[in-house]
Amino acid sequence: MAKEHRPRISPSEYDILLDIRSKHEALAEECAKEGIPIQDVKYYWFKGERFSINIRGQQISYDDIREQLVKDMKEHSPIYKEVKREKSTGDSHLLVIDPADIHIGKLCSAFETGDEYNNKIAVQRVMEGVNGIVEKASSFNTDKILYIIGNDVLHIDTPKRQTTSGTPQDTDGMWYDNFLIARKMHVEILEELRQIADVHVQYDPSNHDYTNGFFLADTIQSWFNKDKNITFNCSIAHRKYFTYHNNLIGTTHGDGAKENDLPLLMAHEAKDSWATCHHKYWYTHHIHHKRSKDIMGVTVESLRSPSGTDSWHSRNGYDHSPKAIEGFLHHKIHGQIARFNHIF
Numbered sequence: 001m002a003k004e005h006r007p008r009i010s011p012s013e014y015d016i017l018l019d020i021r022s023k024h025e026a027l028a029e030e031c032a033k034e035g036i037p038i039q040d041v042k043y044y045w046f047k048g049e050r051f052s053i054n055i056r057g058q059q060i061s062y063d064d065i066r067e068q069l070v071k072d073m074k075e076h077s078p079i080y081k082e083v084k085r086e087k088s089t090g091d092s093h094l095l096v097i098d099p100a101d102i103h104i105g106k107l108c109s110a111f112e113t114g115d116e117y118n119n120k121i122a123v124q125r126v127m128e129g130v131n132g133i134v135e136k137a138s139s140f141n142t143d144k145i146l147y148i149i150g151n152d153v154l155h156i157d158t159p160k161r162q163t164t165s166g167t168p169q170d171t172d173g174m175w176y177d178n179f180l181i182a183r184k185m186h187v188e189i190l191e192e193l194r195q196i197a198d199v200h201v202q203y204d205p206s207n208h209d210y211t212n213g214f215f216l217a218d219t220i221q222s223w224f225n226k227d228k229n230i231t232f233n234c235s236i237a238h239r240k241y242f243t244y245h246n247n248l249i250g251t252t253h254g255d256g257a258k259e260n261d262l263p264l265l266m267a268h269e270a271k272d273s274w275a276t277c278h279h280k281y282w283y284t285h286h287i288h289h290k291r292s293k294d295i296m297g298v299t300v301e302s303l304r305s306p307s308g309t310d311s312w313h314s315r316n317g318y319d320h321s322p323k324a325i326e327g328f329l330h331h332k333i334h335g336q337i338a339r340f341n342h343i344f
Helices: 011-034 062-076 119-136 175-196 212-223 259-269 271-276 311-315
Strands: 041-046 051-055 093-098 142-150 198-204 230-233 239-244 247-252 279-284 291-295 298-302 324-331 335-343
Touching: 093 119, 093 247, 119 175, 119 324, 119 335, 142 175, 142 212, 142 239, 175 198, 175 212, 198 212, 198 239, 198 247, 212 230, 239 259, 247 259, 259 271, 259 279, 259 291, 259 298, 279 324, 279 335
Parallel strands: 093 142, 142 198, 198 230, 247 279, 279 298
Antiparallel strands: 041 051, 093 324, 239 247, 291 298, 324 335
């Protein structure tokens, strides 16, 4: 009789089969303990001490998770007492406060560039700059504040210390610490601004923190969810518009549509306000220096940044623009009547 041939199993293959068999037995024990029919297990993975089990027909959808998350955040958002204001009887103004390109998490060394910048300096400059703008505008009757957020508030977008597109950066601090630092900074500023006038917060997506910047804006909106003195526009749209009486104001980061195309885009995307507002403005960011010009009756203006000069910018000679936080005062009839600069 011919001898039966059996394939040889190497020691390593035997160990693998033994491991699979032992895990299956452990899974069966855990299912029995939890009252789960093992035939209903769609897939599982072992997490060191216990199994994570996915059961057929019991998957949770993204919408379910999102609904629960929103519900939980609404329940835990702080409650702010509404500030009751008397209706303005005289000249009223909109104060635009726009801390542009803060780059929290950016590291600059004075040893190399002559300019020191880190998380502590970033927050200190923004807080000082916003307070400076408010003080300079204090003699005017302000009944509305437009507070612009986003615009590279965070320096990186990945744990590998890179921008959204993967460009490596010199950084200060961990990405999660920088996120919490930025949130705390904006929350403290908004808590102060809401005492002066009702605030509208407008978010501009940007190239350094396209994803984390959006999450940050959404978190801030959730924080003030129950605040009747603050409104938000935190959509992912790259261009946004705000109307104040006779003023139409567009904001965008500045890394997308060309500057000369912005007036025509405004005419198409904000048709109703375009027809009724005499004064039209664009506030852009991204380039960290001042540039302002009128294009077909629309003033297009880029803002300075409070952030320091890092190694790359210094090496390429982009290091001599004034560092500043800027603000603008708009009269309800006559348009922009004043600019405020807090220089560092």
